[in-house]
Amino acid sequence: MTYKDYIKWHRMPTTWCPGCAIGTVFKQLTFVLADAAVPREDLVVISGIGCSGRAAGYFNVDSIHTTHGRAIPVAEGVKRANDKLKVIVFSGDGDLAGIGGNHLIHSSRRDVDVTVVCINNAIYGMTGGQMAPTTPEGAKTLTSPFGSAYQPVNIQGLITANRRHWYARGSAYQVLHLQKLLREAIEWKGFSFVEVMAFCIENFGRRLGFRNGYEMLFKLKQDYKIAFKPEGPLKENELGVMKNDGQAG
Amino acid sequence: MKQLIFGNEAVALGALRAGMTFFAAYPITPASEIMHILAEREHEIAFVHAEDEIASIHMALGASLAGRKSMTSTSGPGFSLKQEGIGLAHMMEVPLVVVDVQRVGPSTGMPTLASQGDIIQAAHGSHGDYTAIVLYPASVAECYRYTIEAFNAAEKSRSPVILLLDGLLAHLSETVDLEGLAVDVMPRTLPPLGQGERHFTGLLAKDGTPRTKNPGYYREWFARVKAKMLEAAKSYSFSELIRNERADTLLIAYGIAARVIRPLRDEYSIFRPITIFPLLEDELRAAAAGHKRVVVVEMNDGQYRGEVQKALLREVLGIPVLGGAISLSEIRERLHDL
Numbered sequence: 001m002t003y004k005d006y007i008k009w010h011r012m013p014t015t016w017c018p019g020c021a022i023g024t025v026f027k028q029l030t031f032v033l034a035d036a037a038v039p040r041e042d043l044v045v046i047s048g049i050g051c052s053g054r055a056a057g058y059f060n061v062d063s064i065h066t067t068h069g070r071a072i073p074v075a076e077g078v079k080r081a082n083d084k085l086k087v088i089v090f091s092g093d094g095d096l097a098g099i100g101g102n103h104l105i106h107s108s109r110r111d112v113d114v115t116v117v118c119i120n121n122a123i124y125g126m127t128g129g130q131m132a133p134t135t136p137e138g139a140k141t142l143t144s145p146f147g148s149a150y151q152p153v154n155i156q157g158l159i160t161a162n163r164r165h166w167y168a169r170g171s172a173y174q175v176l177h178l179q180k181l182l183r184e185a186i187e188w189k190g191f192s193f194v195e196v197m198a199f200c201i202e203n204f205g206r207r208l209g210f211r212n213g214y215e216m217l218f219k220l221k222q223d224y225k226i227a228f229k230p231e232g233p234l235k236e237n238e239l240g241v242m243k244n245d246g247q248a249g
Numbered sequence: 250m251k252q253l254i255f256g257n258e259a260v261a262l263g264a265l266r267a268g269m270t271f272f273a274a275y276p277i278t279p280a281s282e283i284m285h286i287l288a289e290r291e292h293e294i295a296f297v298h299a300e301d302e303i304a305s306i307h308m309a310l311g312a313s314l315a316g317r318k319s320m321t322s323t324s325g326p327g328f329s330l331k332q333e334g335i336g337l338a339h340m341m342e343v344p345l346v347v348v349d350v351q352r353v354g355p356s357t358g359m360p361t362l363a364s365q366g367d368i369i370q371a372a373h374g375s376h377g378d379y380t381a382i383v384l385y386p387a388s389v390a391e392c393y394r395y396t397i398e399a400f401n402a403a404e405k406s407r408s409p410v411i412l413l414l415d416g417l418l419a420h421l422s423e424t425v426d427l428e429g430l431a432v433d434v435m436p437r438t439l440p441p442l443g444q445g446e447r448h449f450t451g452l453l454a455k456d457g458t459p460r461t462k463n464p465g466y467y468r469e470w471f472a473r474v475k476a477k478m479l480e481a482a483k484s485y486s487f488s489e490l491i492r493n494e495r496a497d498t499l500l501i502a503y504g505i506a507a508r509v510i511r512p513l514r515d516e517y518s519i520f521r522p523i524t525i526f527p528l529l530e531d532e533l534r535a536a537a538a539g540h541k542r543v544v545v546v547e548m549n550d551g552q553y554r555g556e557v558q559k560a561l562l563r564e565v566l567g568i569p570v571l572g573g574a575i576s577l578s579e580i581r582e583r584l585h586d587l
């Protein structure tokens with residue numbers, strides 16, 4: 001098996017804009033699935049609504065494209081119905097932490113054995129560029145034309161509030177590191193969450209003054225540093241893993 | 250063996266008899282006992298007390314796709330929240346049973362008092378056009394039987410089937426002989442997840458590929474799904490007609506209201522739809538034939554009356570019984586005043 005076996009080639013090209021980060025992350029996950037030799041018939045990929053939500057349909061496995069915010073409960077139902085399935089949720093920050101936020105809190109608390117890959121581009125891209133729960137304070141969007149008045153949601157904090165947890169932050173630039181995170185996430189028994197710092201050039205970046213996707217990718221490189229042994233919670237500019245098997249602390 | 254059980258209990262036992270192995274719900278009066286009873290079976294079935302109504306129906310949907318007969322239960326406020334998942338199950342063609350034990354609304358309303366106010370919501374509560382199968386029993390034995398039939402209809406139609414109860418029926422205790430009730434149980438019809446490459450989506454799609462800008466395909470798709478639903482519903486068209494040859498008035502009632510007006514059969518003909526949607530048009534016409542007046546008695550402001558009138562193309566009168574209180578004497582009086 002190679003990564004190509006996990007992609008529905010007849011669905012290509014994707015709906016994603018040129019310069020988008022989602023495809024990069026999508027491909028890293030297919031690399032990891034091939035490396036881990038996950039049988040296609042054991043794998044189910046589930047998405048919600050939004051640009052990232054289209055990903056489920058591009059995986060060459062049984063997949064589900066749910067309504068907005070409901071990828072996690074559908075995934076929990078699938079996993080509890082058939083424990084043999086490897087269940088991966090691939091969706092966006094607005095879908096998972098905004099409209100689906102309640103499910104994120106509770107499925108992670110119940111520690112159901114699914115892996116969630118969250119593309120965090122800090123914006124509602126598909127609907128034109130509205131403020132997301134992850135939008136940085138002060139950022140101008142269609143629904144925060146004078147700059148967002150709010151702090152972005154702390155997803156790391158939500159997940160690690162559970163005594164037993166597995167949370168990682170990666171980026172669409174540091175792809176080898178991201179592959180390691182994804183591999184560890186799918187092998188973790190229990191709820192695992194990978195927040196992938198990404199970007200949206202068409203419906204966010206251009207309003208912020210970026211000229212193309214490459215500039216946004218380069219910004220990720222500048223902004224984020226890998227913390228191999230983080231002391232305490234990951235700082236805002238750190239990538240890495242926060243985990244607790246529930247035995248310690 | 251005869252035993253004394255109540256409506257909600259019969260629903261839980263019927264679901265188990267039908268082969269349900271996944272149940273997710275959120276507590277709500279007057280439906281909670283279904284949850285309590287199934288929680289006791291946690292070691293036999295997958296049971297989830299979910300964080301909310303929306304989660305529970307989506308869990309049931311996921312579990313059904315993964316191969317288990319699945320159910321969720323609720324009352325009006327939760328039924329409103331579940332409409333999102335009901336629409337998704339229609340779009341994805343997923344078998345599912347959704348139980349709605351009706352109470353007085355809108356909103357939080359009168360939680361402990363029974364109503365039949367969710368009739369139209371049961372058929373049209375989710376946005377867009379779709380064809381729903383809705384069953385409404387009227388006794389504890391029927392709660393058991395029609396829960397099983399709801400699962401059968403869900404498999405046959407590959408759709409979310411709605412089972413309506415009301416707060417009175419849910420808490421009504423009767424002696425029933427469950428083992429003695431012969432009901433066929435339909436096996437699963439949807440191949441479970443893990444087949445390789447199917448894509449289930451809430452978007453309009455053809456063979457898993459979205460077709461979101463193609464009105465022509467939408468019409469073709471809609472016609473296929475509607476025909477499928479109506480064909481499946483034919484096997485689950487349940488009703489009861491008590492014809493009184495001396496009566497010039499036909500009463501139509503369902504669920505608990507039908508129970509209450511049963512003594513009126515000496516003066517009136519009574520038609521009781523059990524499958525309340527799709528509308529039993531042929532049966533309604535046959536029942537109405539030969540009667541000067543048709544009167545729908547229901548615990549709402551005339552929701553089913555409008556549907557019956559559409560089907561019969563003649564004036565249909567109604568006795569709306571509101572506020573969670575129903576009594577035979579009141580209905581008798583209002584019938585005389587019509």
